[in-house]
Amino acid sequence: MFEIRPTTYGGRGCFATCAIPRGTLVHIATTPFTAVIFRDFRKEVCAYCFAYEINRTWKVRLRGTESAGLWFCSESCREQWVNEEDPSCELVPVLEVIEQAVAIARRKLQSAKTGEYDEDFVHEDFSFESDAIEKLWEHVEGLVTSNSVTANPLRNPTLKNRVLALEDIEYDSARLVAVAIVRLYLESYNTSTVPWFTWNGFSGLESHEKDLINRLPALLESHIRVFIFLKAIMPKKLQPFVTTANVRAVLGRESANAFGIWQLPLNSESECLGSSIFPSGSYFNHSCDPNVIKTRNGRQMHFTTSCAVRDGEELCISYGMMLKMPVQARQNLLQEQWYFKCGCSRCTAELATAA
Numbered sequence: 001m002f003e004i005r006p007t008t009y010g011g012r013g014c015f016a017t018c019a020i021p022r023g024t025l026v027h028i029a030t031t032p033f034t035a036v037i038f039r040d041f042r043k044e045v046c047a048y049c050f051a052y053e054i055n056r057t058w059k060v061r062l063r064g065t066e067s068a069g070l071w072f073c074s075e076s077c078r079e080q081w082v083n084e085e086d087p088s089c090e091l092v093p094v095l096e097v098i099e100q101a102v103a104i105a106r107r108k109l110q111s112a113k114t115g116e117y118d119e120d121f122v123h124e125d126f127s128f129e130s131d132a133i134e135k136l137w138e139h140v141e142g143l144v145t146s147n148s149v150t151a152n153p154l155r156n157p158t159l160k161n162r163v164l165a166l167e168d169i170e171y172d173s174a175r176l177v178a179v180a181i182v183r184l185y186l187e188s189y190n191t192s193t194v195p196w197f198t199w200n201g202f203s204g205l206e207s208h209e210k211d212l213i214n215r216l217p218a219l220l221e222s223h224i225r226v227f228i229f230l231k232a233i234m235p236k237k238l239q240p241f242v243t244t245a246n247v248r249a250v251l252g253r254e255s256a257n258a259f260g261i262w263q264l265p266l267n268s269e270s271e272c273l274g275s276s277i278f279p280s281g282s283y284f285n286h287s288c289d290p291n292v293i294k295t296r297n298g299r300q301m302h303f304t305t306s307c308a309v310r311d312g313e314e315l316c317i318s319y320g321m322m323l324k325m326p327v328q329a330r331q332n333l334l335q336e337q338w339y340f341k342c343g344c345s346r347c348t349a350e351l352a353t354a355a
């Protein structure tokens with residue numbers, strides 16, 4: 001019904017290959033490549049279907065372990081999660097070790113969080129020198145892989161001496177990265193046949209890492225801490241996949257492609273419960289005059305036409321609640337939050353009129 005090809009204004013986009021009537025379900029993104037329920041909400045959000053009820057803690061946990069940080073609204077959701085998300089039982093031990101590390105860090109360090117930062121501290125006119133970000137990451141990679149550092153805490157045999165205290169939001173990032181790394185590990189011996197659900201498909205998505213870090217420089221340190229944390233605690237067999245490149249790939253893709261997991265029904269009061277990346281749904285560009293509506297249906301993301309679409313027309317969604325704003329406000333918001341200058345037909349026409 002549509003194909004992915006280059007646009008003239010913003011990378012690739014989805015173009016109708018036939019006339020599509022209004023109300024047509026043009027795509028279902030069935031499950032995220034990686035997702036995380038934010039720590040504050042995870043007892044109240046089903047890890048499978050993302051059902052959420054305020055102040056209601058779900059009671060169903062994984063059999064045999066309560067320490068993977070997963071809560072389910074029903075036994076059926078738990079079974080589906082196990083069968084679809086972790087059939088080879090590789091992910092749960094990783095989530096467990098993350099949670100053990102969090103518990104140890106909290107006991108050991110209590111409120112003494114390392115490197116507390118203000119994530120909202122925005123640098124409007126700041127930019128790292130061209131290769132500064134690369135050089136810093138190379139340095140970090142060198143530090144953690146260097147055998148000459150004999151007292152390297154990452155080589156300590158006990159988890160207790162390896163944990164690094166992170167902010168809650170960083171533990172969430174660590175879980176998001178860990179899920180993707182487990183997928184990459186599994187793919188290394190069991191090739192996926194769904195191209196957009198492979199690591200290559202995922203890492204072919206756009207990244208806004210540099211824009212994000214130039215805007216919020218404290219995030220660079222934060223991303224490095226997430227890498228060091230994962231490098232320290234991930235099981236040995238996954239270590240070859242815990243590289244700076246892979247951690248950066250996930251965190252950079254999140255900045256350009258994440259779908260918030262919003263409380264339903266969606267309205268201006270809805271809470272953002274988590275973050276998810278659906279590679280197959282990531283090729284829909286934004287338009288301030290969208291012709292496709294995205295809706296979350298449990299764990300799935302549905303894309304439905306909101307008007308009749310002509311053969312060859314681009315299929316676009318709206319990335320946020322800004323459609324009623326004047327053109328300059330929309331442009332500013334998209335630049336600040338999504339790091340691009342909106343080149344949709346409505347903005348182009350309104351900017352030309354305003355000029």
Ligand SMILES: C[S@@+](CC[C@H](N)C(=O)[O-])C[C@H]1O[C@@H](n2cnc3c(N)ncnc32)[C@H](O)[C@@H]1O
Pocket residue numbers: 009010011012013205206208256257282283284285286287338339340341342343344
């Ligand atoms: C989720 S991706 C969409 C697919 C992307 N075009 C690609 O080739 O991977 C979001 C990115 O697409 C580009 N984009 C989406 N909508 C745009 C628009 N209206 N104007 C300019 N760029 C846009 C921006 O770079 C944005 O960060």
